[in-house]
Amino acid sequence: DINKEDNHKLYIASAEWIGVPYRAGGDNKRGTDCSGLVSQLYKQVYNIRLSRSTDEQLKESNKVSRRNLREGDLVFFTSRASKKRVAHVGIYLKNGKFIHASTSKGVIVSSLNEQYYTQYWLRGGRVK
Numbered sequence: 001d002i003n004k005e006d007n008h009k010l011y012i013a014s015a016e017w018i019g020v021p022y023r024a025g026g027d028n029k030r031g032t033d034c035s036g037l038v039s040q041l042y043k044q045v046y047n048i049r050l051s052r053s054t055d056e057q058l059k060e061s062n063k064v065s066r067r068n069l070r071e072g073d074l075v076f077f078t079s080r081a082s083k084k085r086v087a088h089v090g091i092y093l094k095n096g097k098f099i100h101a102s103t104s105k106g107v108i109v110s111s112l113n114e115q116y117y118t119q120y121w122l123r124g125g126r127v128k
Contacts, residue, residue: 007071013044014099020107034089037101038074041091048127054089061125074125077117086122
C-alpha cells in the first residue's frame, strides 16, 4: 500500500522496472544487474549518480541498521561464496520490502524477512 507521505516517484519508477530480465553488466530495461538497477533508479528518482559496482555503492553510503531503514536506502548482501564481501544490492521500499535484480527472476520486490536475505544480510546504506 502506498501512502500520501511515501515517495511516489520511487514507486512509479520501480514499477516500470519490475519484470526486466537479469543481465550481468546491464543497466537498462532490456536487461540489468543489481548495481545497474540501483544506479538507474537513483538517477531517475533522486538525480544522484551512483557508481556501477556494488562495492563502490557500498562505499558511497553510510551504514544504517536494518531497523532504521528508510525508503530509498540501499540494502547490501553477501553470498554463499563470500560471507564478508558485498555481493548484491537493492533499494529499500518499506514494510521490509526491497526492489532488486535477481539473477534467476529479474527485477522483483522481495522481503528482507525471507530466509535467504536474512542469512546473507550485510548492512543497510544511506547514500551520502
